[in-house]
Amino acid sequence: MEKVTVRQLIRETDTYDNKQLSLSGWIRNNRDQKSFGFISLNDGTHFNTIQIVYENEFLSNYDQVARLGVGTAISVTGQLVLTPQARQPFEIKATEIVLEGDSPADYPIQPKRHSREFLREVAHLRPRTNLFSAVFRIRSLLAYAIHQFFQDKGFVYLHAPIITASDTEGAGELFRVTTLDPTGHPIAKGKSVDYSADFFSKKTNLTVSGQLEAEAFALAFKDVYTFGPTFRAENSNTTRHAAEFWMIEPEIAFADLNDNMNLAEEMIKYLINYLLEKANAEMAFFNQFVDKDLLEKLQSIVTAEFTRITYTQAIEILGEAKEKFEYSVEWGKDLQTEHERYLTEKVFHKPVFVTGYPKGIKAFYMRLNDDQKTVAAMDLLVPGVGEIIGGSQREERAEILEERMAECNIDKKDLWWYLDLRKYGGVKHAGFGLGFERAIMYLTGVSNIRDVIPFPRTVNSCEF
RNA sequence: UCCUCAGUAGCUCAAUGGCAGAGCGACCGGCUGUUAACCGGUAGGUUGCAGGUUCGAGUCCUGCCUGGGGAGCCA
Numbered sequence: 001m002e003k004v005t006v007r008q009l010i011r012e013t014d015t016y017d018n019k020q021l022s023l024s025g026w027i028r029n030n031r032d033q034k035s036f037g038f039i040s041l042n043d044g045t046h047f048n049t050i051q052i053v054y055e056n057e058f059l060s061n062y063d064q065v066a067r068l069g070v071g072t073a074i075s076v077t078g079q080l081v082l083t084p085q086a087r088q089p090f091e092i093k094a095t096e097i098v099l100e101g102d103s104p105a106d107y108p109i110q111p112k113r114h115s116r117e118f119l120r121e122v123a124h125l126r127p128r129t130n131l132f133s134a135v136f137r138i139r140s141l142l143a144y145a146i147h148q149f150f151q152d153k154g155f156v157y158l159h160a161p162i163i164t165a166s167d168t169e170g171a172g173e174l175f176r177v178t179t180l181d182p183t184g185h186p187i188a189k190g191k192s193v194d195y196s197a198d199f200f201s202k203k204t205n206l207t208v209s210g211q212l213e214a215e216a217f218a219l220a221f222k223d224v225y226t227f228g229p230t231f232r233a234e235n236s237n238t239t240r241h242a243a244e245f246w247m248i249e250p251e252i253a254f255a256d257l258n259d260n261m262n263l264a265e266e267m268i269k270y271l272i273n274y275l276l277e278k279a280n281a282e283m284a285f286f287n288q289f290v291d292k293d294l295l296e297k298l299q300s301i302v303t304a305e306f307t308r309i310t311y312t313q314a315i316e317i318l319g320e321a322k323e324k325f326e327y328s329v330e331w332g333k334d335l336q337t338e339h340e341r342y343l344t345e346k347v348f349h350k351p352v353f354v355t356g357y358p359k360g361i362k363a364f365y366m367r368l369n370d371d372q373k374t375v376a377a378m379d380l381l382v383p384g385v386g387e388i389i390g391g392s393q394r395e396e397r398a399e400i401l402e403e404r405m406a407e408c409n410i411d412k413k414d415l416w417w418y419l420d421l422r423k424y425g426g427v428k429h430a431g432f433g434l435g436f437e438r439a440i441m442y443l444t445g446v447s448n449i450r451d452v453i454p455f456p457r458t459v460n461s462c463e464f
Numbered sequence: 465u466c467c468u469c470a471g472u473a474g475c476u477c478a479a480u481g482g483c484a485g486a487g488c489g490a491c492c493g494g495c496u497g498u499u500a501a502c503c504g505g506u507a508g509g510u511u512g513c514a515g516g517u518u519c520g521a522g523u524c525c526u527g528c529c530u531g532g533g534g535a536g537c538c539a
Contacts, residue, residue, distance in 0.1 A: 028500090029499080029500065029501095031498050031499075031500095031501055031502095032498095033494095033495055033496070033497080033498075033501095034494080034495055034496070035495095035496065036496070036497075036498090037498080038497075038498050038499070038501090040499075040500090051498090051499075053497080053498090069489095069490085070489090086497080086498095086499085087498095087499060088499075105474095105489085105490050105491080106474070106490085107474095107489095108474070108475080110474085110475065110488075110489050110490095110500085111488090111489085111500040112475070112476075112487095112488050112489070112500060113475090113476070113488090113500080114475065114476080115475085115476075115532095116532095117531065117532065118475070118476090120531095121531095173537095209539090230539080232537090232538075232539085234537060234538075235465060235537090236465090236536075236537060236538075237465090237533095237534095237535095238533095238534080238535080238536090238537090238538095239532095239533080239534095240538080240539080241537080241538070241539080242539095245539070246539095247539065326535085327535095336535090336536090337534095337535075337536090338535095387538075387539070388539075389539080390538080390539065433539060434539075435538090435539030436539085437539080438539060439539095448532095449539095460530095
């Protein structure tokens with residue numbers, strides 16, 4: 001007897017027509033009648049379920065099977081029969097159904113609509129629902145697509161360190177990493193902490209970005225990317241922030257801001273095309289139940305050229321807008337969420353790159369423009385999510401970089417190795433960071449970051 | 465951290481200050497092709513917690529807890 005998966009049956013239905021086969025999975029729904037019944041079975045290999053038909057006549061344990069509830073694991077032996085006139089293209093006529101793992105009546109997932117909030121409380125069971133089955137298969141596919149995109153271009157994949165000693169970027173609060181015992185010596189109340197006694201003999205933290213290390217590798221391999229977890233201990237309670245999230249950070253040498261934007265745009269389009277091609281069932285589901293305009297929106301982006309404007313132009317557009325903003329628009333101030341969303345959703349209706357931000361609101365490593373006032377930064381704003389990518393051309397001129405570090409109160413000694421990169425064969429280079437979860441949100445229409453991370457870590461929440 | 469809304473059966477939600485309810489799920493029964501089936505019945509409650517006002521509080525007041533949404537910060 002051939003063991004098959006739902007995925008095989010759906011993809012190669014014809015080759016299994018009328019064949020005897022066996023498969024195993026979990027019951028999504030069981031509808032019994034007097035002498036026959038129907039089970040919707042999902043085995044995890046495909047988004048869709050398949051229908052198992054069972055009849056009293058052929059099953060010795062009909063009464064037992066008829067009582068099996070949602071979530072029960074079973075193995076089925078039977079024959080595949082085409083049913084072109086029914087709602088499903090084929091079904092399995094069971095000759096044997098074996099109980100593998102019972103699921104009692106208090107199983108929390110029911111064949112009905114649940115709130116996302118409730119499902120977060122049962123994060124260990126929610127991947128068995130349609131929505132989360134689709135989300136997490138997309139997450140897996142997207143990770144693969146990202147590797148394929150960069151690997152096809154010859155980029156080298158860099159594993160940036162998770163534990164670092166550099167907290168220079170100022171990107172929010174850090175998670176301290178220490179082996180010191182907080183209940184005793186040498187952390188005494190009211191005294192400063194002696195980190196020389198700590199594991200690394202210095203203050204260390206979980207990384208907030210792999211960018212600085214990626215720059216080092218870009219100046220050896222030319223084109224590199226990181227793809228790994230990053231951490232922020234920021235007390236932010238929004239649908240777009242998590243304490244632990246993944247970032248993709250390509251870094252390209254002998255390249256400027258335009259090359260950087262071209263890469264970002266090409267990557268976004270590649271990812272959309274990849275999903276439209278490889279995740280039909282899931283994307284159709286999102287389009288039907290999560291965001292009715294999703295497919296239309298994504299398809300239009302694949303063919304559209306992303307808008308590119310400067311920060312100064314953005315300020316002008318916002319200044320002339322009839323919209324009333326809560327925060328004032330003024331050159332030198334950072335764009336607020338409401339401004340970003342207005343630009344991408346109301347003015348351009350597609351992704352927008354904003355470049356050339358004032359140096360005062362951007363990080364020290366971004367390359368100073370000739371006007372001495374702005375830096376070669378870029379943010380990619382997309383409808384629905386806001387900022388999805390932040391990047392820049394890096395400052396490759398050692399003197400100017402040191403000046404900027406001084407302005408930003410960064411000690412040269414802490415980043416001696418970063419300055420070395422300018423000293424020895426330093427060239428112009430650029431890179432950007434893409435929030436992996438934000439990309440998933442954008443591509444699926446799911447609006448809460450807690451619903452695209454398998455077991456999300458947010459403020460006050462680290463169950464599972 | 466700030467603003468705001470909410471918390472009632474396992475879930476999704478009702479209930480003018482006056483008998484705490486429905487749908488789904490569960491359980492029992494019915495049904496010869498169901499599609500989150502359908503039909504009949506049964507069980508299921510410390511109304512988030514602690515106080516207060518009132519003849520009477522799910523409902524009003526105070527404090528706390530938890531969650532959602534928005535903002536800041538950012539990816």
